[in-house]
Amino acid sequence: MSHLDALPPWAAILVAVLVLLGALLAFVGSLGLLRLKNFYKRVHAPTLGTTLGTFFMLAASITCFSVLHDRPIFYEILIGVFLTLTTPITLMLLVRAALYRDREEGSADVPQAPPHE
Amino acid sequence: MSNHLIIAPIVLPLLVAALQLLVGEKRRRTVLALSVASCVVLVLLAAALMLAVAGDGALTAVYRIGDWPARFGIVLVADRLSALMVLLASVLALALLPYALGRWQHRGGHFQPLLQFLLMGLNGAFLTGDLFNLFVFFEVLLAASYGLALHGSGARRVSAGLHYIAVNLTASMLFLLGVSLIFGVTGTLNMAALAELIPHVPERTRALLHAGAAILGVAFLIKTAMWPLGFWLPRTYAAASPAVAAMFALMTKVGIYVLLRLSLLLFGDGAGPASSHFGSGWMLWGGVATVVAGTIGMLGARDLAKLAGYNVLISSGTLLGAIGLQLPAVTAGALAYLVISTLAIAAFFLVAGLLASDGDDDTDDSLSLEPYEQLGEASAGEGLYAKEDESRVVISAPIAMLGASFFACALLLAGLPPLSGFLAKFAMLAPMLEAGPRVGAIVLFTLIIVAGFCTVIAMCRAGIQIFWVEPERIFPKVRLVESASIAILLGLCLLLTVLAEAPLRYLRDTARQIHTPAAYIQQVLPAAEAQP
Amino acid sequence: MPDNALPSAIICLPFVASVVVFLLRGRGRSHNLAAWLMTATALLGLLLSLWLYPAIAAGNVLRQVIPWVPGLGLDLVLRVDGFSWLFMLLICGIGTLVGLYARYYMSPDDPLARFFALLLAFMGSMLGIVMSGNVIQLVFFWEMTSLFSFLLIGYWHRGPPARDGARMALIVTSGGGLCLFAGVLLLGHVVGSYDLDVILAAGDMVRAHALYTPTLLLILLGAFTKSAQFPFHFWLPQAMSAPTPVSAYLHSATMVKAGVFLLVRFWPVLGGTDQWFWIVGGVGLVTLILGAYSAMFEQDLKGVLAYSTISHLGLITMLVGLGSALGVVAAIFHIVNHATFKASLFMAAGAVDHEAGTRDLRKLGGLRRFMPVTATLALIAGAAMAGVPLLNGFLSKEMFFAETLATRQGPLLDMISVVIAVAASAFGVTYSIRFVRGVFFGRVPASLPREPHEPPLWMRFPIGFLALACLLVGMLPARVIGPSLRAAASSVLGAGQLPDYSLAVWHGVTTPLLMSIFAFVAGCLLYVRLRGYVAGREVAPLTGRLSGKRIFERVLAVLAADIPRWIERRYPSRRLQSQLLWIVLLALLAGGLAATSAPFGFHPRWSSVDPAFALLWLLGAACAIGAASQAKFHRLAALVLTGGAGLVSCVSFVWLSAPDLAATQLLVEVVTTILILLGMRWLPKRIEGLAPESRMHRFRRRRDGLIAIVVGLGVASLAYAAMMHPVADSISRFFLERAYTEGGGRNVVNVILVDFRGFDTLGEISVLAIVALTVFGLLRRFRPAAESINVPLQQRRQVVPDAGEASRAVDHSLTDYLMIPGLIIQLMFPVILLFGLHLFLRGHDLPGGGFVAGITVAVGLILLYMARGARWVEAHLRVLPVRWIGAGLLLAVSTGLASLAFGRPFLTSYFRYAELPVLGKLPLASAVLFDLGVFSVVVGATVLLLIALAHQSLRRPRQLADAPAAAGGQG
């Protein structure tokens, strides 16, 4: 891994920490997906990965490449932008579908549709 | 070198198809005019190509696409064999065009562009000298064939098409596996370079090479419809609309072409002791099995189009077996048989299509031959000889035309004189005896004769059922253009009987050329550009 | 005209006439003309043949070679010697008479042009057989006679007997013809030439060759089937459904003689061995007696004649089989004699049928009172058939008796052959009497179908002419037939080999004469004894039950219908699963055998395993196996899991330094998922546990599981072996070295795609285009299953609240549901387009390219469709995917063609860096234009695929109006 040797130690340690933090958050988020008891709870969990998890990893990447290339590189920011725009769409559509299913099944855990809905 | 004659048969149909798409389906006349022009020019091009390569000696024309050296870029190679196949495809397409104009093309969308794409795929497969490019052109022609097979939709077509596509998708996977293994072992995709490298493949990877070749072979054998890989064929062909099925008569021949080309080029005598004649036994015995299966199927076929489909199987099997023998003279005969059987089966599909059509464009069923069993039983009870039945046997002109065409097809398929089917079989069978006491040769020889006999039985039964027992059942409304297609195809067969010598000489030279591939290799890879 | 050109004139004549006659069809009352043309042609042929007499009599062999396919040793060799000349006379002579006869016999209502055209063509083919100087050519014409015989027998195809008879004749004779073909090929192989003269000169060599026996058997099969020899004799009586002129011409005088012609012709080559003696002699003997025996019990006039013909053909065969030169002479003699009297008898029978309206012997009698001339002529011919002295039949029969007496094969066999010869002769007398007496003498039956008259003069003329010939030959044999017979026999046997024989009416009191007398008396007695017995019988005793026809039909039905159908029922090959199973098994077998044919190094290297990568593929494997197990009942789960597996392989591509692949794989997967989801709406519900699982299904699953595991192992080991032995010097080197300098791009993969191997890409986009068109065409006629026609349940339910509320639009809930996501997607649309363009423009240097860009744009569009609905999108944007496809293809091809203008091959790339103001250094590569074509096709095709599918729901009338009711009913 020759190119990483070009990183100064401070950057290497910073990148290492950021990478680990990002991975850890994504890990915890997915753990939640496994651990939480029902769908509505689970749906919150992956957000950890899409927000802070991604943020740390992007930061690591930006640091790493900016230092390596000796110029600021913000390419990765786009990932964050795109992810922020797209994740809500999926989750909103998905939760709505779950709510529909539960209402159809007459589940007591979900609010029934208001009179006109 | 810029002999653009070689690329033209591929690019022209593509160009025409693209234009047809841009013109749009609504402007039917323009689309048609484009198709006709394309097919006519293609035939001329193919003829010119054939003349060019048949000049003198073993001339092979090489076209380096993108001007990259042959070893690295994609080359097109025209030799006698590929020129022959291109001509066959073009002639077939041109001959079928009038038929398709009749009524069939309106049964679904984009018939004409699909036909052009099919031609592009066929010509590409015949001309390419690159293994992966061959895969691509196979996919082009298969995709077009899916489109054409499904043309007009309908339950029968779709369920047969489903099988056809599933089987061919599986075959394509095998094709890719085989090509990549061969590439992995040799590091090249150029066929001539492969031929050059195969004798020098290190022993530790030769098994891989063989595995690749074997898997590739299975892929081609699926296209060739070798037993037990060809169960898809009769149904698919029977379900396709007649003009399409007729064009498909050439499709199995593409598999045959490739097997012939690759087995002789890559695994010919020059491939070294470990690899020469690799797989030829499989082809021989596979061919034998296919002939048997096709014959049995033909005898049991219950409708006319299926009968034709099983005839395709028989011809495939015959060709496979003949290739498997790996004798130049047999190959020459097999090529003659290939040409004749393609034309004959195409004509037969057209006849079957006209017989099944009752003027109503929406019914697309093949003509059923169901009440077979009544034959022979009917007269059993009423004494040996009934009164001479002098009731009027006047026959309408369309039925007479179809009857004569049917009879001609039967003769061609069974290999009976006076049409060229007999000559083709003779040209193939006679040299088989020169193979010496080889069990395979003897079995194949016998089977071809027996299959011819069974064809007589089946065709006779079908013909009697259709034309003699219940001619009331068929009300063909034959248009002049439709009969023109049949006439062209059968006329070609007749012409090939009368003027047999020149074509057969060409085929003998072709066989000699592909059996001694050194010249091919040398011309594709001239010493000057040996290494970059 | 020189003699050497005459043979070709003689053989061409009938064919030309046939075509002319055929073209007459439909021209009013042309049938007179057709008949006269036939007669005149045959007569002309006869005259031309007679012209050859001097040359033939001099013992010459005329040869005329017309080049045809010299490369295959196949030329048209017309060869006329005495034997073939005799046959030519027979063919043309009887042809003339039959033409004349048919003119009056056939009804003008029938399409006679066809009839005479066929008859003429047959005549030509028959001439072709006898004049062939090349054995392949002989087979050629041989098969043609079978075909014309088939068409002529089936001439009145409305009646089942005609059809069955024609079919049987064709199958038997053409089958025999194919055997003959094989035999002749063997013969040619043994001799080294197909030329008849060469073959005739190579008799010793052939007889000594290892292939002698198969050759002999195959050729004999041809001869026996054609000449209706036991056990193939049954087709001939069936062929009697043909019009009588055909029976007279083909089935007594000429075509059936082709078999014995062949025996005689090849006698010098194949004859004289034990095999020949036993097979030919034996078959002839059995046929002789069987035919004669059956003829006695036949009730149909033509049937009697047919069995009689079989018997006489057996006689000739036996003569050839006995193996002596004298036998051959007798055989030739009898060929001619039989043709004469049998043709005239057939014509007489036809005249009777024509006049009396029936051929049933039980219904006929006393006709001599109405047609005395015919009766007299029939009497003469019948007497010839019975072998009465002073008629030609007597002479050849005497020779036959002499031959049977001359055989020396042991006392018992000699006895048997003599006894059978006499018996058959006696039977011949019996049926001849039956024929003549039964028709012309005795009481006139109470009711004849028609009032009989003497037939017209020109119908009687041929009968009379032939009867006269019987008389002349019978009384003046040496004068009338002697020279011709000598010429024929010597051409077969060789000039010096002719045995001593005398063609005299009286040889004194010899054993053969005594045998004849005995046979005659016995025959008369037998007739008297059997008369009453036969009258009431339908079939012959003993043999009647064992009808050859019925056996043939049974065998044919079993072989050609029952067995194939049984196989099809038993092993239904049309099931896709079994087809795919075969493919998998065969590929496994082929690959396995080939891979194990040579040893290859296989050493697992555990050290190189990256734990993270291993973990990654643990997940991939879980996804794949999960998808496999869920695909039946939980489609969505399977789809999601497949997506997982795809994602894992996408990550692997990145891991292994292939970003282009990762991007492409990812995008394709997204599109595929959407596509499958679009389709899932039309699939039926599957509910687990509804149908009980049988043991069979469990077995299949386990079997397939085992196969799948073996396949997996095989593919894995191949992949591993290939990875462990990468080739040292692949062509990739070249691409890496030249991509930048000559291809103008840093992304080697993309340079390969658009430049080095741009031709592949051209094919690839064609595939996309074709598939899109096909899908488009297929979906135009799409018809969903009844159960999925309805709007999905969800939509029917979700519309309920809106429907109850006046203030809310019909799809208010839907609008709310998609409001925010739709807006975001709408905002992202230009961003996605921008990203697509970015991917496109950088593709040549960095991962990306036309394909990825195209799919990106297509996904953007599809997102819009999902968020806003098809109607909305199409109201705002004009999407013309087919045009995109066409334009893209055109652009790609044109780019390729542009290089032609510069004298370079197709798709030669051009690139340079252009220095532009402001913009700076810009790469200008023709490959980019090509890639733009790719882009356009990909956008068009992908969008067309998805939209065509999506439109299916739109095409159905929306049933939201009655949805509440339906939903209420279900809720």
Add this chain to the structure above:
Amino acid sequence: MTRRWLPYPILSALLLLIWLLLNQSIAPGTILLGALLGVALAKVFGLLRPPKARVRNYPLLGLLFVRVVVDIVRSNIAVARIILRRDSRMQSGFVAIPLTLTDHYGLAVLACIITSTPGTIWVSYDSSANILLIHVLDLVDEASWIDSIKQRYERPLLEIFQ
């Protein structure tokens, strides 16, 4: 004139920005091409007839952004704790929030905020009653959630977009 050629200046500017980020370059050529693409693609966007957008208060937008980032970080920690603690007493549930915000862009931003913040999720929105239904992972007090959403996010959004 500007309206016609530059109907969506903000969008065009954003597209240019994205273009520059994608190309990691601020060369004149890149900027020129990006600007051209920005204008062209904005016109394509215009074909879709989007609802009109007006951003009235850019500083507030920046403030809101900071607030959201802080909230996201806090929620990340909170949710991570919940997941790791395996707290079975934790109550979650739906909260219906009556809204005053009706601007589509405002609602879209609100949706992104709520959904991007771990622990809350946008479930459904009823435009006729203007009621938003969200789901909250750790629901202690429904009223405080309603209040917090309306105060922290809806109010600024109202100011920015309406």
Add this chain to the structure above:
Amino acid sequence: MELVLAAAIGILAASGVWLLLRPRTFQVIIGLTLISYAVNLFIFSIGGLRTGADPVLRDAAGDIAQYADPLPQALVLTAIVIGFATTALFLVVLLTSRGLTGNDHVDGEDGTP
């Protein structure tokens, strides 16, 4: 690395083949998809595996050995595209078949579950 990838290819192929032999059209299409994953990886792997290699040329000249083998990648790309197209077609055909025959059995007749 090689061992893992080989095993991966094997498992994908095995799952795909098992599905390919199932009676429901949906199973077959998923099977084909899995098989094509396997085949793509197979082609890709044939040139030997490289981690951390450069996929894109850094400068005009340089050490060829540091780059990933581009040709198998190009072949896989073509294969992916063609596979996508044909899968799409197969999907539409199976839908049409389902519409015409009323069931989703590969043979169009609902005999076995």
Add this chain to the structure above:
Amino acid sequence: MSHSLLDAAILLAQILLLLAMSFSIIRMVRGPRAQDRVLALDALYVNAMILLLTIGIRSGSLLYVEAGLIIALLGFAGTVALSKFLMRGQVIE
């Protein structure tokens, strides 16, 4: 030292991410509802994207970020389709 630390950190991060992916896959297999599976697929995509970033960092090449970008921008299209299918029974209306 700091570099081997970085290497180890990346490897650890990758393993963590792979474990995260495996949790997603378990959820995908287990369900119980289709919504759960789709949610898990979405999470899988995000985790994979983060994993790609780690690979990018390890190989020092920005090119791999590209694949991540594609996932971020377009990966959701599949999940949108799946969700819409669950909600409406068809993807495009």
